[in-house]
Amino acid sequence: MTKNLNRIKAVLADKQRTNKWLAEQLDKDPATVSKWCTNSCQPSLETLVNIAKVLEVDMNELIRFES
Secondary structure, eight states: OOOOOBOHHHHHHHTTOOHHHHHHHHTOOHHHHHHHHTTSSOOOHHHHHHHHHHHTSOGGGGBOOOO
């Protein structure tokens, strides 16, 4: 069972942005961003910081703390 560790998909929706847009901003493959959004894999801590900067949110908004 995969745990949903990040809220990237929810924050993108709140900001009315797409996976493709985020991939372009970070110079990442859109498939990689899609995996983050489905929680099938997680971005590195450094990348998570960059995602927060690009989306103009606190990094805590991108992380799920409940299990």
